[in-house]
Amino acid sequence: MKFFHLSDLHIGKQLHHYNMIAEQRDILGKIVALAEREKPDAVLIAGDVYDTPVPSAEAVSVFDEFLTALNDLEPEVTVCIIAGNHDSAKRIDFASDILAKHRVMIAGMPPLTREETIRKVSFFDAYGEVCIYLLPFVKPSYVRNLNDSDITTYDEAVRLVIERENIDTAKRNIIVSHQFYTAAGREPETSDSEIRMVGGIENVDTAVLEPFDYAALGHIHRKQKIGRVQNRYCGTPLQYSVSEAGDEKTVTMVELLEKGSEPHITELPLTPMRRVRKMIGHLDGILNAAAEDNCHDYVSITLTDEVEAYQPKEKLEQVYDHILEIKIDNERTRKILEFSEEEVESLDPYDAFVTFFQEMNGRAMTEDEDNVIRTVINGEKEVAE
Ligand SMILES: [Mn+2]
Known part of the structure; x- marks a missing residue:
């Protein structure tokens, strides 16, 4: 089977004070076009569909358009969605029984009672069955009623939820999950657009992912594998912070063949309406660098002039129309910084x-x-x- 792996759409997100809804509508349209070309059997969305638990009407309608466009594709595409830490489990679950009839499978909450299990979707191809486990964002408090032991860590919570499934490893299994996975203590490479908890309490070791032939992960905004190649964060479809300037965003396409063979992973490049760029240098140089292919991008500008120009913001705004921030890095500002660091330490x-x-x-x-x-x-x- 062939599927697209997406996560962290964060529909409704603002970058500094800019509303990104037009960019989001555009990139989702480009993903639909890729699906039309590649004809995946499924599109997996590994959490953080929206940026906030109560998304705006505009954000909901952008996601609605995306689902409708995927649903109109021939042959039929199944969409599997889990809630991330930014989503409201209940809102994501809205109308999920009706949507399931249209091959849109949604899991808002992990199992909460002893009777419940992880939502599972089955596919069949020439090599047999593929089971997709839809595990939404799990917190230790969610799984309190699943057994008598006292679950206090994220690692224990996710382990408990997965282990009670009795996964048949003779079949091919996929998990869709939204957690902070670490591989034997090694952390994934993060960016400034994720919300991190202090002190590593949210860490879950990738050992729990072993029964799965592919783990479609969300939560970390940079695409990367964590541990073995089968455990993958696909990253956001757009750059969501200045720290992601220069990052290439892609759709992860996965083909799963017979049991035991490594999944075939292809990254399909996504071209955004606007890129996030960092520009560092003298005001004149940055003004002169303005060109048709960068003047509409989101720019973070650092001015290094020792003699500070008069009203640099006004001048820059005449050529760049989406400025995120203007910073000054020279002898004067470095002195202020050093001074305040000394203050703090003393x-x-x-x-x-x-x-x-x-x-x-x-x-x-x-x-x-x-x-x-x-x-x-x-x-x-x-x-x-
Ligand atoms: Mn996220």
Whole structure:
């Protein structure tokens, strides 16, 4: 079987203050055109369909158009969708029984009770059955009622949900999942457009993906494999942060042949309406570099002139119509930066808290409060020592 693997559409997302809905409608149209050409059996969408749990009417209608266009294709395409951490499970699930009749399979929530299992979709080709497991974003709190043990980590939660499926590894199996996967501690390469949790608590080890012949992953916005080639993040269809300037975005196309053979992975390039670009240099040079193929792009500009120009923003806006930010990097700004770093380092935790408390509450601490914070800080010091 042949399928497209997509994720992290983030429909409705804004880049700095720019609304990207036109770019999103355009890129989804290009994905439909690729589907028309390549004729995949299925399109898998590994979470973060929308950028927010309550998407705008405009965002919903862009996704609706995309599903309708895929549904109109000949031969028939099955669309499999899971909820990501940005989606509302309930909203994504809306009308899912009716949509299933039109070969749009949606999983908003992982199994919540002992009776429930992961939603599964079957395909048949010349080599037999392919089972696609649709596992939406899992949090430890979601799976609390699945057994008696106390699940506290993301790794345990995902492991529990997968292990209770009794997956038949004689068949070919695919999982669609939206988590922060790490391969024996090695993290995927991230960008600035993902929301990360502090302290690595969301990590799930790729060992749980072993029963699957392909893992169609979402959550990380840069395309890459994690661990073995069968575990793949396909990345976003558009650049969603300045840190993704220069990243090429693609549709991952996968062909699965007989059991045991490696999946055949092809990256189909996507050309956006506007690219994200970083431009660094003197104001004159950046103004002169404006050309038909970059003046409508999203640009992050860093000016390095030592003698700062008068009203650079106004001048730049005359030639670039989608400026994300203008930064200045010269002797003066580097000095300010160094100075503020020294300031931060020189405050000890107690003084830092006193300043913070005063700023937040508009008053000094009482003696009792002061004692509490001293105890906490001293306790921490003992632990550290
Ligand atoms: Mn995402």
